[in-house]
Each structure stands twice: as C-alpha cells, then as structure tokens.
Amino acid sequence: MAVSYSKPAIHEAASLRLCSSCKRPIMPGKKAVAFLCPNCGKIIIWRCYECRKHAITYRCPNCGFEGP
Numbered sequence: 063m064a065v066s067y068s069k070p071a072i073h074e075a076a077s078l079r080l081c082s083s084c085k086r087p088i089m090p091g092k093k094a095v096a097f098l099c100p101n102c103g104k105i106i107i108w109r110c111y112e113c114r115k116h117a118i119t120y121r122c123p124n125c126g127f128e129g130p
C-alpha cells in the first residue's frame with residue numbers, strides 16, 4: 063500500500079499489559095488472563111499464558127498480595 067508515513071508510528075505503550083509475574087509485555091492477541099486482585103480488588107492482575115501454565119506467582123502492586 064502506498065501510505066505516506068508523515069507521522070511517526072504510535073505504539074500503544076500506555077495500554078500494553080505487563081504480566082504481573084514475569085513483567086514481560088503481553089502482546090495483543092496473545093493468550094493471557096486478567097483478574098482483580100483477590101485481596102484488595104483494586105488492581106487488575108495480568109498473567110501471560112506462560113506464567114499461568116507454570117503457576118508462577120504474581121504480586122499485587124497495590125497491596126503486595128502474592129498468589130499462585
């Protein structure tokens with residue numbers, strides 16, 4: 063396609079999810095789970111498929127709750 067790139071490509075860094083376990087970004091379209099922190103209920107915990115599969119622990123950045 064003949065598209066003129068007059069603007070720099072914008073990456074959605076702000077909306078990119080970080081896995082709460084391994085801190086790696088979860089790419090759009092990748093399998094991941096999101097759930098509210100079971101302790102404080104204020105933070106949405108994201109876990110990538112790999113961490114879910116291996117039951118890596120996560121840590122809530124708000125209350126410090128750690129879970130499997």
Ligand SMILES: [Zn+2]
Pocket residue numbers: 081082083084085086109110111112113114
């Ligand atoms: Zn992960």
Ligand SMILES: [Zn+2]
Pocket residue numbers: 099100101102103104105122123124125126127
């Ligand atoms: Zn929490």
